[in-house]
Amino acid sequence: xSTQNFVLDKAPYIRKADNKGYGTAVMMRDFLIAxxxxxxxxxxxxxxxxxxxxxxxxxxxxxxPLLLVIIGAATSYLTELVFYLLRGEKKVFRKLMVSFPxxxxxxxxxxxxxxxxxxxxxxxxxxGTFFGKLVFGGFGNNIFNPALVGYIFVTTAFTSQILxxxxxxxxxxxxxxxxxxxxxxxxxxxxxxxxxxxxLWKIFVGLVPGALAETSALLCLVALVxxxxxxxxxxxxxxxxxxxxxxxxxxxxxxxxxAADIKYSLTYIFxxxxxxxxxxxxTEPVTSPRSPNGKVIYALFLGVLTVxxxxxxxxxxxxxxxxxxxxxxxxxxxxLAAGLRxxxxxxxxxxxxxxxxxxxxxxxxxxxSAAVPKEVMExxxxxxxxxxxxxxxxxxxxxxxxxxxxxxxxxxxxxxxVSDATYDTDKYREKFAELIGKHKxxxxxxxxxxxxxxxxxxxxxxxxxxxxxxxxxxxxxxxxITAFTADTAGEDYNDSYNEGWQExxxxxxxxxxxxxxxxxxxxxxxxxVTGATDxxxxxxxxxxxxxxxxxxxxx
Amino acid sequence: MFFIKSKGTHLPDHRGHKELTQDxxxxxxxxxxxVYIPLIEQGTPCEVKVKVGDKVKVGQVIAERTDRxxxxxxxxxxxxxVSVNQRMWHASGRMVPCIHIKNDFQETKAETIKPNKTDGxxxxxxxxxxxxxxxxxxxxxxxxxxxxxxxxxPIDVVIINAVECEPYITADYAQMQKHLDEMLRGAEYIxxxxxxxxxxIAVKAYRKSLIEKIILRAxxxxxIYPVKDVYPAGWEKxxxxxxxxxxxxxxxxxxxxxxxNSGTAIAVCHAVEDNMPLVEKTVTITGxxxxxxxxxxxxxxxxxxxxIAALGGYAEELGDAYFIAGGPMxxxxxxxxxxxxxxxxxxxxxxxxxxxxxNPECLGCGKCNDVCPVFLAPIQIKEALENDDLxxxxxxxxxxxxxxxxxxxxxxxxxxxxxxxARAKKKVLGSR
Numbered sequence: 009x010s011t012q013n014f015v016l017d018k019a020p021y022i023r024k025a026d027n028k029g030y031g032t033a034v035m036m037r038d039f040l041i042a043x044x045x046x047x048x049x050x051x052x053x054x055x056x057x058x059x060x061x062x063x064x065x066x067x068x069x070x071x072x073p074l075l076l077v078i079i080g081a082a083t084s085y086l087t088e089l090v091f092y093l094l095r096g097e098k099k100v101f102r103k104l105m106v107s108f109p110x111x112x113x114x115x116x117x118x119x120x121x122x123x124x125x126x127x128x129x130x131x132x133x134x135x136g137t138f139f140g141k142l143v144f145g146g147f148g149n150n151i152f153n154p155a156l157v158g159y160i161f162v163t164t165a166f167t168s169q170i171l172x173x174x175x176x177x178x179x180x181x182x183x184x185x186x187x188x189x190x191x192x193x194x195x196x197x198x199x200x201x202x203x204x205x206x207x208l209w210k211i212f213v214g215l216v217p218g219a220l221a222e223t224s225a226l227l228c229l230v231a232l233v234x235x236x237x238x239x240x241x242x243x244x245x246x247x248x249x250x251x252x253x254x255x256x257x258x259x260x261x262x263x264x265x266x267a268a269d270i271k272y273s274l275t276y277i278f279x280x281x282x283x284x285x286x287x288x289x290x291t292e293p294v295t296s297p298r299s300p301n302g303k304v305i306y307a308l309f310l311g312v313l314t315v316x317x318x319x320x321x322x323x324x325x326x327x328x329x330x331x332x333x334x335x336x337x338x339x340x341x342x343x344l345a346a347g348l349r350x351x352x353x354x355x356x357x358x359x360x361x362x363x364x365x366x367x368x369x370x371x372x373x374x375x376x377s378a379a380v381p382k383e384v385m386e387x388x389x390x391x392x393x394x395x396x397x398x399x400x401x402x403x404x405x406x407x408x409x410x411x412x413x414x415x416x417x418x419x420x421x422x423x424x425x426v427s428d429a430t431y432d433t434d435k436y437r438e439k440f441a442e443l444i445g446k447h448k449x450x451x452x453x454x455x456x457x458x459x460x461x462x463x464x465x466x467x468x469x470x471x472x473x474x475x476x477x478x479x480x481x482x483x484x485x486x487x488x489i490t491a492f493t494a495d496t497a498g499e500d501y502n503d504s505y506n507e508g509w510q511e512x513x514x515x516x517x518x519x520x521x522x523x524x525x526x527x528x529x530x531x532x533x534x535x536x537v538t539g540a541t542d543x544x545x546x547x548x549x550x551x552x553x554x555x556x557x558x559x560x561x562x563x
Numbered sequence: 564m565f566f567i568k569s570k571g572t573h574l575p576d577h578r579g580h581k582e583l584t585q586d587x588x589x590x591x592x593x594x595x596x597x598v599y600i601p602l603i604e605q606g607t608p609c610e611v612k613v614k615v616g617d618k619v620k621v622g623q624v625i626a627e628r629t630d631r632x633x634x635x636x637x638x639x640x641x642x643x644x645v646s647v648n649q650r651m652w653h654a655s656g657r658m659v660p661c662i663h664i665k666n667d668f669q670e671t672k673a674e675t676i677k678p679n680k681t682d683g684x685x686x687x688x689x690x691x692x693x694x695x696x697x698x699x700x701x702x703x704x705x706x707x708x709x710x711x712x713x714x715x716x717p718i719d720v721v722i723i724n725a726v727e728c729e730p731y732i733t734a735d736y737a738q739m740q741k742h743l744d745e746m747l748r749g750a751e752y753i754x755x756x757x758x759x760x761x762x763x764i765a766v767k768a769y770r771k772s773l774i775e776k777i778i779l780r781a782x783x784x785x786x787i788y789p790v791k792d793v794y795p796a797g798w799e800k801x802x803x804x805x806x807x808x809x810x811x812x813x814x815x816x817x818x819x820x821x822x823x824n825s826g827t828a829i830a831v832c833h834a835v836e837d838n839m840p841l842v843e844k845t846v847t848i849t850g851x852x853x854x855x856x857x858x859x860x861x862x863x864x865x866x867x868x869x870x871i872a873a874l875g876g877y878a879e880e881l882g883d884a885y886f887i888a889g890g891p892m893x894x895x896x897x898x899x900x901x902x903x904x905x906x907x908x909x910x911x912x913x914x915x916x917x918x919x920x921x922n923p924e925c926l927g928c929g930k931c932n933d934v935c936p937v938f939l940a941p942i943q944i945k946e947a948l949e950n951d952d953l954x955x956x957x958x959x960x961x962x963x964x965x966x967x968x969x970x971x972x973x974x975x976x977x978x979x980x981x982x983x984x985a986r987a988k989k990k991v992l993g994s995r
Contacts, residue, residue: 014886014898015916018982020968021891022730025919025977032923032975106923148924148976242929298929299940346940347958349932 036108038238042231043114043221043288047077049214050221054122072122073220079126080117081110083133084154091142107147112136115155115288118221119281119328120162121170128169132162152335153295156328163328199266199275208271211278222284225277232287241291244303245310249286252311253277256372260319260379282314285327295335302338302345308368310334316375388439395452397560402452404444408436415440419454451546451553454479461485465557467550471542478543480550484558489528492521494547513537516544524551531555568804569936571793572969574730583849583856585733589741590857592873593843594668598640598864599651599661599903604628605705606655609636611662617644622673622840625662634707635697639842639862640664641671651866652902654888656895661903664864676838681752686712689756689835696834697841697906702797702824703889705907708831711814711821712756719819721754722806723764723828725773726790726797729890732910734845735825737858739773742829747781749832750823756831757821763788764825765802794892795936795967826909846870846904850891852877852884852913861904867911868900883916892968922977931970931980937963941970941980948987953994961987 025031051073059070068075088109092100113133120129136158144150163170206216214224222228235241254273261272277283290296290310297306310330317326348360386409394403396416401424404415414427421444426432451469458464463484468477483491494517513519516537524547527533531552536544602609609626619625619638626636642665649663679692694709702724723746727735739746750762766774768789777787788806790796799815799822809818823831826844833839842863849856854875861870867888871877877884887894888902891912902911931941940959947956961984970980 014896014900014913015883016896016898017885017916018971018979019891019893019895019966020972020981021885021887021894021896021912021914022972023918023977024973025922025975026917030975031919031977032926032928035926035928035975102921106921108923146924148926239930240928242933293927293929296927298927298942299932300929303929342940342943343955343958346932346943349938349940350960350963 033106033108035238035240036111038235038240039111039288040114042234042240043118045230046118046221046224046227046284047074047114049224049227050077050118053215053223054220076117076120076122076124076126076129076220077114080113080115080129080133082113083130084111084113084116084137085109087134087137088142088146091138103146109137112141112154112158116158119155119159119219119284121219124162124220125169128162128166131166132158134158135161148294150294151338152332153289153292156289156332156335159328160332199261199272202275202279203271208274208278211275216279218279219281222281225283228283228287235287235291241287241293242300242303244300245291245296245307246286248304248307249290249310249314250277250282252308252368252372253282253314256312256315256376260315260376263376263380276318280325281327285331286310289327290331290334295338297338297342297345299342299345299349301348302341305341305345305364306334306338308364309337309371312368312372312375316371319375319378385435385439388436388443390443390447393447393449395449397453397557400453400455402449404440404447406440406443415444417444419452421445421448451549453553453557456557462490463558465554467554469546469550469553471546478546478550480547480554482551482554484554487558487562489525489551489554492524492547492551494521494550496543496547510539513539516540516547520544520547524548528555569798569801569938571728571791571796571801571936572934572973573791573793574972580731580849581733581736583731583851584847584858585736587737587857589737589845589860590874592859592861592865592870594666595640595862595865595869596666597645597866597869598638598664598666598862599649599866600625600636600639600664600864601651601653601659601661601903601905602626602636602647603653603655603659604634604636604699604906605632607632608660611647613644613647613662615644615647618642619644619664620671620673622676622842625664628707632707632710634694634699634709635840637673637697637840637842638662638664639864640666641669642667652888652897652899654895654902654905654908656888656897661864676840678837679835681836684755684835686756686758689752692834692838693756693831695840696830696838698827698830698834699841699906700824701826701830701844701907701909703893703907703909705905708823708827709756711816711823712753714757714814714816714821716816717819718757718759718816718821719761720807720821721750721757721759721762722788722802722815722820722822723750723753723762723785723825724797724799724802724822725764725766725825726802727767728790728794728797729892729910730794731849731912732847732890733849734847734858734909736770736773737847738829738845739825742832743776743780745832746825746828747777747785748836749828749830750785752831752835753821753823753828759821761786763806765790765797765806767792767796794969795965798936798965798967800965801936841906844904844906844909846908847910848874848913849910850887850912850914852881852886852915854878863904863906865904867902867904871900871911871913877913881913881915885912885914885916887912887914892972893966919977925974925976925978928975930973930975934969934973936967936969937965939964939970939984941984942978944987945978945980945983948983948990953990956987957991957994959987960991962991964988 055070055073059065092103116132116136117129136154140152140154140157141150210216213226216223232246236243254277257273257276266272297303313330313333314326317329348357389407391405391407396403402417406413408431413431416424418424423437454466454468456465465482467480470477479495481493482489496517519537523534531548534548607628607630609628611626613625620641623638624635625638628634645665646663648660650658651661653659690709690712698708700706700708725735725739754762762785764777764785765788769792774787803815803818803820804810807818807820811817815822830841845858845860847858848870853871857874859870885896886900887896888911889895890910925942944959944961964984966981966985968981974980
């Protein structure tokens with residue numbers, strides 16, 4: 009009889025993880041394998057090609073992309089090593105084997121630009137590893153993606169070291185700005201501007217300026233397929249995330265004249281860190297939800313937040329921020345989703361998804377609305393103004409676009425009619441009124457009455473924009489001015505215009521009319537009242553207008 | 564009710580383990596020197612009906628379960644009762660009292676064992692015979708078969724579960740190869756016992772030759788439901804949901820179905836035709852830890868250590884190994900091999916322990932969520948259990964878990980999920 013003793017354990021006794029080709033370490037290895045083509049591409053694009061094409065490029069410049077990645081990896085590895093050593097941890101290297109310490113540094117190096125100083129990268133990797141990972145208890149316990157924590161740290165603390173470095177040396181000569189910078193500065197016209205610089209395939213392949221290794225959407229897609237086949241990540245987050253951004257940018261594109269063309273949204277999703285973020289950052293398993301429903305909700309929010317940040321904030325890139333923001337909600341989303349999945353309760357599922365849908369739609373709509381153009385107004389410029397001498401109304405002519413539009417107003421400057429119905433809208437009337445306010449008549453004929461042989465004209469004139477009109481009532485008999493009454497109640501002679509006027513000089517309203525009547529054939533000869541020249545002049549001006557009018561009537 | 568079909572997961576390279584035994588003819592081990600009939604049924608102690616020194620015959624009632632699922636327990640060999648309180652290891656993982664019978668190798672049969680006229684049997688009579696012969700569900704639960712037939716609910720379909728989805732086990736398959744006609748007749752008796760309209764036999768779709776054979780023998784009297792090679796496709800709920808399109812909470816009868824294991828159908832056939840109680844069964848003794856893995860046709864109460872000795876013992880240089888009563892996904896590991904075969908034990912797996920000791924923490928991949936047939940969130944249940952958050956735990960509904968083991972199986976960090984969810988299940992059920 010056998011006396012074999014057996015070992016006890018918990019069911020099940022076959023574990024996939026006991027196989028050599030499966031397990032967390034294998035998944036992390038596959039994750040690194042998926043990153044390799046991107047690192048190589050970054051080296052070719054930022055190191056090798058400039059080295060071949062430029063004489064001034066040193067061998068160290070050529071190796072810089074690889075050095076950045078290596079330094080990033082080493083820094084975060086050493087940070088963890090030192091941390092565990094200082095804590096007096098036993099079996100430090102065993103612990104490091106299962107905490108995958110190099111990954112945050114590698115990722116950080118890949119999302120920083122080529123020209124980032126090494127010391128900035130080192131600081132970022134230390135910060136990200138320590139505050140993003142170790143303080144939470146190491147691998148598996150961190151709330152935020154360590155690489156992104158480091159990224160946000162260095163981009164905010166050392167903005168001046170990073171922002172100017174987005175172009176690699178060869179790109180200084182060929183390119184003006186990164187696509188993201190162009191898109192961020194002008195969302196209506198950004199896309200055509202970019203597409204004139206880089207064809208869409210170049211953006212897709214990644215031959216555009218940008219961070220070290222995140223420019224290639226194509227290679228990210230390849231990596232995505234690899235990771236999906238290896239079952240390292242789940243399709244939900246990357247696919248839904250990118251699809252959400254695609255749909256929202258399509259809507260924005262449609263508002264901006266790209267309704268029949270997906271070029272706009274394609275440019276948007278291929279530019280910047282979206283693919284890299286969706287494949288490598290958002291799917292980071294520790295910091296993203298674990299349940300399938302949670303992944304869907306998480307990815308939807310990532311999509312709308314990215315669009316929101318890209319269009320509404322001052323930063324052109326919203327991927328890192330939205331992933332970090334959603335990292336905060338991972339636990340909540342997971343709790344909600346776990347209860348949801350097992351609830352087998354239609355109402356609960358529908359209500360939850362309705363709330364999520366509304367939130368997503370709301371944030372999405374707000375993000376989209378930033379890029380929706382206002383009603384397009386053509387440029388309106390003032391051209392000329394004349395008085396209609398039959399009706400005494402005012403006629404303003406404006407140039408709108410390439411057309412002339414005539415606007416008739418009463419003497420109170422209220423718009424009576426607009427000659428072109430296209431521009432007879434509230435918005436244009438507002439614009440016309442605004443321009444009319446700036447171009448008021450300096451003098452006009454207010455009215456005309458005929459009493460027997462006498463023709464009585466009321467003429468209004470004024471000195472400058474802010475002043476009241478002075479009303480002059482001028483009586484013509486047989487073509488000659490026979491009477492002139494001036495109402496200068498609004499005039500004040502003690503102001504800067506009429507400096508030096510004294511009571512003894514007499515009021516212009518009393519003195520000038522007599523002089524006008526006396527010199528009506530040669531008004532230039534009328535002497536203004538000393539110290540009240542301006543007031544005198546507008547009375548003379550009224551007389552000129554009246555005479556000109558009378559002469560025009562005779563013809 | 565929001566009806567979501569439970570789902571299965573393909574276990575790659577574990578279909579393979581069935582080749583250890585599946586093409587071998589049954590190995591007969593019908594003459595054990597001693598048998599130990601466990602005095603426990605589904606955890607319920609049974610009342611002993613014999614005394615030490617009594618001579619018993621094959622098929623004689625020696626004990627009885629007396630609760631609402633009353634069912635007799637029979638002697639599986641003829642001989643003398645040596646003890647009525649011999650403690651032996653049981654498939655539940657505990658030592659249980661057993662009736663120890665010393666075999667006299669005479670195979671004297673009890674008088675009750677005689678052929679029946681099957682044609683005139685009414686529904687009630689069949690049910691009574693099945694009860695008297697102690698037929699229980701042989702799929703693993705040990706639920707008395709007659710209770711399922713005695714339902715007042717209208718039954719539409721009898722499902723014969725020949726899926727055997729758990730890795731390594733081939734007992735049902737081996738038995739069907741040999742007793743296919745009995746199984747089909749047994750299925751017909753079950754149909755009569757439940758007034759059902761039709762019989763559906765659920766078989767793994769890759770068992771093509773078996774399907775051909777069934778069609779050849781049964782024609783259109785039964786229909787075949789081929790299931791995908793996924794685990795746990797042989798789970799009662801999984802089959803009922805797919806075959807009837809209905810869900811249920813308690814028993815399958817709520818969905819108009821009665822589910823019986825193929826072995827149970829054979830036992831029903833023997834009971835109805837010959838009044839033969841359930842005293843013999845097929846057990847797969849397998850795993851790389853056994854020299855000669857076999858489907859063993861043996862007496863209930865036989866000691867597994869005796870059978871393994873008859874099979875040539877354990878593999879050499881076994882080292883640390885598991886001795887598992889039941890399948891590798893749901894079974895119970897035992898420290899000693901003095902295990903007795905009870906009525907619902909279908910396999911014993913002995914396999915070397917291969918464990919990767921260095922395991923990282925949960926990386927949050929969510930694979931346990933993805934595989935769960937009842938859509939639980941095992942890792943979150945475990946965390947809620949560790950944080951002692953009962954309200955949160957309740958919202959995760961761990962009581963739906965049926966401990967299939969898939970979450971622990973799939974976990975890349977080798978976290979003990981199944982056992983923790985099972986604990987959570989107990990805790991939630993206990994707090995009600």
